[in-house]
Structures are given as structure tokens and as C-alpha cells.
Amino acid sequence: xxxxxxxxxxxxxxxxxxxxxxxxxxxxxxxxxxxxxxxxxxxxxxxxxxxxxxxxxxxxxxxxxxxxxxxxxxxxxxxxxxxxxxxxxxxxxxxxxxx
Amino acid sequence: xxxxxxxxxxxxxxxxxxxxxxxxxxxxxxxxxxxxxxxxxxxxxxxxxxxxxxxxxxxxxxxxxxxxxxxxxxxxxxxxxxxxxxxxxxxxxxxxxxx
Numbered sequence: 001x002x003x004x005x006x007x008x009x010x011x012x013x014x015x016x017x018x019x020x021x022x023x024x025x026x027x028x029x030x031x032x033x034x035x036x037x038x039x040x041x042x043x044x045x046x047x048x049x050x051x052x053x054x055x056x057x058x059x060x061x062x063x064x065x066x067x068x069x070x071x072x073x074x075x076x077x078x079x080x081x082x083x084x085x086x087x088x089x090x091x092x093x094x095x096x097x098x099x
Numbered sequence: 100x101x102x103x104x105x106x107x108x109x110x111x112x113x114x115x116x117x118x119x120x121x122x123x124x125x126x127x128x129x130x131x132x133x134x135x136x137x138x139x140x141x142x143x144x145x146x147x148x149x150x151x152x153x154x155x156x157x158x159x160x161x162x163x164x165x166x167x168x169x170x171x172x173x174x175x176x177x178x179x180x181x182x183x184x185x186x187x188x189x190x191x192x193x194x195x196x197x198x
């Protein structure tokens with residue numbers, strides 16, 4: 001499986017989250033259709049963390065510049081997020097536990 | 100800042116989370132004292148995501164084998180987690196937005 005890539009998106013929302021969950025669902029469904037998409041995981045409390053996994057940096061770049069995604073990003077900056085940070089990472093090692 | 104390292108820890112809890120939050124707080128405070136520690140972010144809904152940031156792979160390895168942390172990991176496997184996955188990643192690029 002390794003090496004593959006992870007995009008760590010951490011964010012803090014504004015108080016005006018109208019329309020956010022619908023857009024988040026749309027974007028997750030759209031991301032799943034992209035070439036090189038491997039998976040996504042999300043959780044939110046005070047901070048939101050979404051990690052998406054990709055086969056290559058090219059897949060990440062294509063998703064970043066997808067037109068519908070760009071529209072969502074703009075809306076995010078204008079309305080939903082007071083802060084966000086994106087980290088593009090190479091997964092170098094992994095291990096798991098299952099009961 | 101880059102390159103630095105991120106450890107993505109994703110987990111699913113069991114129904115028996117007694118003692119978990121106290122241990123999580125202890126471990127977070129202990130992690131902060133480790134050489135090369137840069138920061139930590141956590142959120143949990145159905146899945147929990149904790150990302151810790153480190154200056155080097157050596158710092159990550161030292162933290163992984165810290166004796167108190169090993170005790171916590173064992174307890175995690177025995178009681179708190181039904182599943183977890185650890186990904187050690189190199190942060191290659193980052194950008195952020197602030198309102």
C-alpha cells in the first residue's frame with residue numbers, strides 16, 4: 001500500500017454553518033469519483049479534522065483544482081471557516097490493530 | 100517549517116471507555132514534553148482522529164516506545180479500542196487560511 005498520500009485538513013468553523021453539511025456531503029461524494037482517491041475520514045469537535053487519502057500527488061492536485069471543489073473552497077473561505085490548514089503528506093509507514 | 104512529520108491515529112472505541120479520557124489527557128501532557136514534539140489536534144465522532152506533529156522520525160520512535168505510553172497503548176488494545184490505525188507521514192507541503 002505505501003507509499004501513498006494523505007491530505008490533512010484541519011478547520012475551525014464560523015457560527016454561520018448554513019449549507020455546510022450539504023456541501024460537505026456533495027464534496028465527499030465528488031472526491032470519491034476522482035482518479036487516485038483512496039478514502040476519507042472526518043471528525044469534528046472544537047476543531048474539525050478531515051483526512052483524505054490519495055494514490056499520488058497528481059490526484060491531489062487534480063482534486064484541489066476541480067471546478068466544483070474550487071467553488072466549495074471559495075464558499076468555505078467566505079462563510080464557513082474562520083481558519084483552516086491543509087497539509088499534504090506522504091504516508092511512510094502504517095500499522096493497525098483490530099479486536 | 101517543512102519537512103516535518105505527522106502521525107495520524109484513527110480509532111474506533113469500544114463501549115467500555117472507563118478511564119479513557121483521563122489517560123488521553125495524561126498522554127497528551129506527556130507527549131508535549133517529548134523532544135521534537137510540535138503539536139497535537141484531536142476530534143471524535145463515530146471515528147476518532149488524533150494527529151500529532153513531530154520534528155523528526157526519531158522523536159516519533161522515542162514517543163512510541165516511551166514506557167508510560169506503552170502502558171497506555173496496551174490498555175487501549177485491551178479495553179478502549181476495537182480498531183485503530185497509525186500512519187506515520189512526512190508533511191511535504193502546507194498552506195492555511197485565516198479570516
